[in-house]
Amino acid sequence: QSALTQPPSASGSPGQSVTISCTGTSSDVGGYNYVSWYQQHPGKAPKLMIYEVSKRPSGVPDRFSGSKSGNTASLTVSGLQAEDEADYYCSSYAGSNNKVFGTGTKVTVL
Amino acid sequence: EVQLVESGGGLVQPGGSLRLSCAASGFTFSSYEMNWVRQAPGKGLEWVSYISSSGSTIYYADSVKGRFTISRDNAKNSLYLQMNSLRAEDTAVYYCARGYADFDYWGQGTLVTVSS
Numbered sequence: 001q002s003a004l005t006q007p008p009s010a011s012g013s014p015g016q017s018v019t020i021s022c023t024g025t026s027s028d029v030g031g032y033n034y035v036s037w038y039q040q041h042p043g044k045a046p047k048l049m050i051y052e053v054s055k056r057p058s059g060v061p062d063r064f065s066g067s068k069s070g071n072t073a074s075l076t077v078s079g080l081q082a083e084d085e086a087d088y089y090c091s092s093y094a095g096s097n098n099k100v101f102g103t104g105t106k107v108t109v110l
Numbered sequence: 111e112v113q114l115v116e117s118g119g120g121l122v123q124p125g126g127s128l129r130l131s132c133a134a135s136g137f138t139f140s141s142y143e144m145n146w147v148r149q150a151p152g153k154g155l156e157w158v159s160y161i162s163s164s165g166s167t168i169y170y171a172d173s174v175k176g177r178f179t180i181s182r183d184n185a186k187n188s189l190y191l192q193m194n195s196l197r198a199e200d201t202a203v204y205y206c207a208r209g210y211a212d213f214d215y216w217g218q219g220t221l222v223t224v225s226s
Binding site: 001003032034036038044045046047048051052057089091093097098099100101102103104 | 145147154155156157160169171172205207211212213214215216217218219
């Protein structure tokens with residue numbers, strides 16, 4: 001199972017929005033509504049930010065939103081804040097009881 | 111408060127074995143599916159293995175199938191990963207994570223280094 005494709009980096013100024021794409025295939029992202037997004041600060045464990053494409057766990061700010069179109073999912077962070085600077089990974093159920101992660105995107109707040 | 115605490119990592123020679131543990135607290139462990147996810151140094155996340163709440167259903171990534179064994183002891187609120195025939199490419203931080211299609215809680219990770 002190949003990793004989902006994400007851009008290596010993305011950036012924005014405080015208050016701006018940044019959108020990260022996550023491209024897979026019809027066997028993973030396009031085939032199931034089980035796309036999730038994780039935020040990881042250096043040296044820390046990943047944190048669930050979005051699940052089932054667009055749902056936010058309790059405690060995650062509504063500045064974080066998710067969507068999906070075809071084989072590509074997206075995470076948008078609106079109103080960027082300094083603490084949003086981190087690595088972000090998408091993940092998808094990939095059938096046959098497999099899960100696959102994205103290649104990761106480093107978000108920089110300028 | 112949900113807590114997952116991994117232990118058992120360390121330095122091991124190629125071909126060697128290691129057993130990781132994950133101690134769970136703050137939730138009804140026996141009601142939740144669990145996973146191991148790893149991250150090689152400077153690299154992305156890779157799902158390794160899944161076990162159902164009862165332990166009756168288990169899945170592995172192709173990269174570890176036949177070498178790693180996941181198990182759990184619900185009486186001890188603990189998750190395990192027995193790793194045999196270790197290779198250099200198994201070097202990573204290993205996280206335990208709760209859930210099935212998505213992982214809502216993660217431990218802090220334990221580092222496994224496979225090197226001679």
